[in-house]
Amino acid sequence: MVTPTFLTRADATPRSVRPQDEGATRSKHGDSLDNPDAEPAEIALEADSNLGYEHWDEYWRKVHGPKFAYEEPGSTSEPVLRYDQIHRVAGGPSSYFRPPYHAMVTDDQKLVADPYARVPAYQRPRWDGFAYIAYAAEADINRVLKQPQYDKRVVADEQTAFRMVTRSITREYILLPSPTHRDPISLVKIHYRKPELTREAFQERLLNQHAEVVLAQAATHTYVRRYAQLHNIGSTQYDPxxxxxxxxxxxxxxxxxxxEDFLVSDDYQTIEADEASFTDLAQSEFWTGITYSVINRLLPELATKR
Structure with a gap:
């Protein structure tokens, strides 16, 4: 079982642009900032908007990660088999700006002389990253998260660093196991089904027919080091x-x-064409992130029996 915790950073973005969990985005005095854009200087994580993203990225890896892994007296993180942080990188491929990337040129094939007038608008994905937290069984999730260390102090840290976190529980299917468990880059694809499909029918199609399409492509075996699907089966709490x-x-x-090479290959076009036949492309998105392994008790990794 995996809790794929997608998250957005605590910053001064208006709530109308990015939603916010109740109690999240704490002030320097510990209060929740309901409208952080109206009080940006009060944000506990970083008041200087020029440093906001960098400070958050550093804090999540170097401060929050060790807190989650730390074993307080009377508490344990032992049921957590794997905890990876995947930090979205704006320079990596995304569904909003995908490779191949081309030089900006004029009709006579010369580089444009007025780049200041042609800067492409930045389209920000919904999420800044996600935590990939694996357990052996669903009961282990509450066993960890209901401990005072997590229920009170780690959650307090979440409310300082993040404006929203998701609470889904998913069933994990490892289709290509990683031989190293230290793969540095992850392509994250968030799937929403076409409205005429039930969730069960969508997940069955993704796991069986679509996975076979992915695994049949030579580009998959050339570039992909690990391939896993996470199927949503519920949430640990309110999860809009x-x-x-x-x-x-x-x-x-x-x-x-x-x-980049995988996404521009003909094989990926085959994969994406199949995906489009049962996925709501307007809602779905993908992006790329750097993967940090915080906890790993799963070596060697094995493929899931389907």
Whole structure:
């Protein structure tokens, strides 16, 4: 079982642009900032908007990650088999700006002389990253999260660093196991089904027919180091955003260039064409992130029997 916790950073973005959990985005005095855009200087994580993203990225990996893994007296993180942080990278491929990337040129094939007038608008994905937290069984999730260390102090840290986190529970299917468990780059695909499909029918199609299409492509075996699907089966608590996701695919790579080469291959066009036949493309998105392994008790990794 995996809790794929998607998250957005605590910053001064208006609530009308990015939703916010109740109690999240704490002030320097510990109060929740209901409208952080009206009080940006009060944000506890970072008041300087020029440093906001960098400070958050550092805090999640170097401060929050060790807190989650830390074993307080009387508490344990032992049921957590795997905890990876996947930090979205704007320079990596996404469904909003995908490779191949081309030089900006004029009709006579010269580089444009006025780049200041032609800067492409930045389209930000919904999420800044996600935590891939694996357990042996669903009961282990509450065994960990109901401990005072997590229920009170780790959640307090979440409310300082994040404006929203999802709470989904998913069933994990490892289709290509990783031989190293240290794959540095992840392509994260968030799937929403076409409205005429039930969630069960969508997940069955994704796991069986679509997975076979992915695994049949030579490019998959050339570039992809790990391939897993996470199928949504519920939530640990109120989850207005995560509950809408039908499934997630996570494909791991050795380098960002390998992601780019995979996405521009003819084989990926075959994969994407099949995906489009049963996926709501307007809702679905993908993006790329750097993967940090915080906890790993799963070596060696094995493929899931389907």
């Amino acid at each position: 955003e995560g509950s809408l996701m039908d499934a997630i695919s996570v494909l791991s790579f050795a380098s960002m260039n390998d992601v």
